[in-house]
Amino acid sequence: MASMDLAMSQEPQPGFTEPVAQSQKAFRAVLEALSRPGLPVACAPFAPAPHGLDLSVAAILLALTDLETPIWIGPGFDGGVSDWLHFHTGAPLVADAGQASFALIQADGACPPLDSFALGSDEGPETGAMLVVQGGRLDTQAAMTWRGPGIRDRVETGSFGLAAAFWRQRHAQEGLFPRGLDLVIGCGALVVGCPRSTRIKLSESA
């Protein structure tokens, strides 16, 4: 287990300074983000962010994970991230993405096929994983149209720094609803939600 190497690695960087208030703020930001897909929501209850993480991503992980939430960390992260997270939350790290209830990926990095994550079952869709995306960008170039619960009519969005292939896979999962993945995309001190209920249409050029 990665935690066994804790003593060998560098000291984990600090987490929340006021855990009760800061967890609540981070949670409310994610709640708002998933309730209003596509709308960037401020999520920076503490600073500085450790180990090269976005402020929002660090806060979301600290606020929502604990010993009950296996987490899978994708490639491209500072080696200190897993120790830091395990130290502060006790969340068990898993090597198999399908076992994780939270998964952390880099927006511009490699991501395994989306169906290798836990998608839940028709009778228990809540076991579908939450995919936390680090390093998202609020680009102005429209790449998609989103519709669905939480969106009054439709919302035009950019790709948030994620590859078109990623969004095509996400679009392909819409038929699985209520099974699916819930995305929270960290963009610095902002977070954007894309729950499984959001229906995505990619622009022609994307």
Add this chain to the structure above:
Amino acid sequence: MTALLDGYNFAFLDEQTKRMIRRALLKAVAIPGYQVPFGSREMPLPYGWGTGGIQVTAAVIGLDDTLKVIDQGADDTTNAVSIRRFFQRMTGVRTTVKTREATLIQTRHRVPETPLREGQILIYQVPIPEPLRWLEPRETETRKMHALSEYGAMHVKLYEDISRHGQVSTAYDYPVLVNGRYLMRSSPIPKFDTPKIHMCAALQLFGAGREKRIFAVPPYTDVRPLDFEDHPFSVESWPTSCALCGSADSFLDEIVLDDQGGRMFVCSDTDYCADRRAAGHAGPATTPAEVTT
């Protein structure tokens, strides 16, 4: 002002419990209308007194919030008063009776008359979350029915109502289809309030403490009452308007005045009624002099 109690975590629940409820809430928002199981805790009041709503509020509330609590539309009834006092003592957050000023509104059995806005959260106390429970007692079966979106039994129930009584006899807790997918009980709100759930600008969260379920309707979500083309859904109406504020389009409570058959109808939503009276509206039971007080 009630003093903050020492020795308790902010909002009573421990942080581990809040995280568990928060994760359930996020899944509930992502799957509108689906009942997410959660580890409901013992609360310092019995099941049936709003423990589901209280746990949801406790997991959501922060120091920046302004809390309103209503019971059947009123801010000053037992359940509302004790829950509001509970959160004053456990959080110290600002409380209000004004629907417009509140960021969080915990409710038992009503949706406020004043339209809700973006950024507000309405938290319902739910006794029985499963819409199919009186048609199918087995949880294993109802889970399967939801998985398959198999809601024929509910349509049959509504049809039998019509064939027996000439109309759908469900006056509260009216079954609705959320986002075209999940059948949901609208908590026991009167069917008068059911259309307010549809495309509401506020986030709506539902907590059932005894039954250990959380579900949600995100803002701007399609929520349709089940009905038939030739028997469309309709809401209650009254032969009169509110005796105090004269409102003809709010939900009215009947109040018995004496044993001679005397009665009056007044708004169930006390804040809405008080607002209207403050704005100069008056009903048949008020004289202009009373309005100014």
